[in-house]
Amino acid sequence: MHYLPFPRNRNFVEREGVIEMLEGRLLADSDGQRVALVGLGGMGKTQIALQLAHLVKSSTQKYKDYSVIWIPALSMATFEQACTTIVNKFGIRYSGDQDPKEIVREFLSSDKAGKWLLIIDNADDMSVLYGSTQQPGRIADFLPASDDGRILFTTRSQEVAVNVAGSCVVELSEMGxxxxxxxxxxxxxxxxxxxxxxxxxxxxxxxxxxxxxxxxxxxxxxxxxxxxxxxxxxxxxTDQDMVELLSSGFRDGSHYRSAQGAVATTWIVSFNQIRDTDEDAATLLSFAAAQSSPTEAENIQRQSSFGSALKPERSSQPAAGNSGKKHRTIRAYGEY
CATH class of the missing domain: 1.10.8 (Helicase, Ruva Protein; domain 3)
Incomplete structure (x- = not known):
């Protein structure tokens, strides 16, 4: 049995060695029960996880005994909705009005579930995973544990990646x-x-x-x-034309409806998450967008997103040849 909300992406382009690395760490390494794939928004983490999921699902030999399950962690609501669908699709028996999240956790933690690969996608927010005063619910409480199970997390946050997977973190680099x-x-x-x-x-x-x-x-x-x-x-x-181009969503069957595939949405969400966790970093990023080179602004956003913002030795040095240039794309969004 499998639950994947998206079909295989026909336009997928293999990133050098990434699928093989994830496959090796998750499915070949006996100690790789949890692995996190981390990278900035829009870099293709979900599509890589989807490709791996379909690879395992379609396997007729190597992984034929594996169930593949996909749960988005955008919010507790999306997590619970997916769990409800899984309970019904898998025909999992339960008693009374038991919480579907708990039903899925108990089932996957039991021997009767067999081997499985679980993808927890878009696990970007520490407060959604581990709770806060504003969000007391914790997705972490409903993550299954089994010797026969493997979990792949996709996240924009280095802090989340380390918390959920320890040292088993794969950082996604830019496309060549x-x-x-x-x-x-x-x-x-x-x-x-x-x-x-x-x-x-x-x-x-x-x-x-x-x-x-x-x-x-x-x-x-x-x-x-x-x-x-x-x-x-x-x-x-004009900057306005550029913003409108990057705000136009598209439907291709491999993105969540809420995102609509818009780059603008991705950047705004990333910035809001930085602002929620570190106001100083968000202020510095806004300033950098207006004043600095592409490398400076992008380094600040990358380090903020990855949990190491405001490191002067990394964020204050412009790249050779870029001195005095402004990143028009980032600047436009800062002004917009």
Missing amino acids: PEEAKALLQKSLIKKDQTQDDELVGELLLKLTHLPLAISQASAYMNTNKVRIKEYLRLFQN
Whole structure:
């Protein structure tokens, strides 16, 4: 039995060695019962986890005995809704009005569940996982434990990653130029456009090789019958035009409805989470967006998201060749 809310992503592009690393740590290593995949929003964590989930699900030999289960941890409500669906889909017996979260935990912790791979996706918020004065409920209380079970967490937060998986943390790096080009080529209807290396390189640089941004830009071009050159003109026209382009959501069957695949939504959520946990870091990031180079602003956001904000030796040194330049994309959102 399996529960996966999304089909396999036909446009998925393999990131060098990531699937193999997760597979090895989770399924080959006897000590790898919990692994966390951590990276900034929009970098493709959910899609990598989805690819691994379908790999295990479709296995006819190596993992044929595994059940694959997917639970989003965006909030306690999404977690509970998924648990309710799992109880019904798996036909798990329970007594009275027992909490579906507890039913799933007890079932997966028992021998009758057999081998399983559980993906806890978007586990970004410490207060949702471990509770707070404002949110007393704790998802952590409902995570199963079994010698036959494995859990993969995806998260933007280094703090969450370490808390749930200890040292078994895989940090997702940025897409390389060739990987980004391959994703663009798979995503566009008019694939002949990708033959212009200079134009493609310029577009991917503007989109910072971010998988979500590439998918969103491709969806916009496909829907509006816009070619890369015209999209770049719109992107570079005004800050308002750029914000509107990056705010346009898209549906591809492999993203949550609430997100709609919009890069703007992803960045705003990331910033709000930083602000909720560290107001000084959020203030510094806002200032950096208006004053500093791309590397400075992005380093501050990366370190804030990963739980190590405000390290002067990392955030105050601009990259060579970028001195005096401003990251227009980040700056526009700061002003917006």
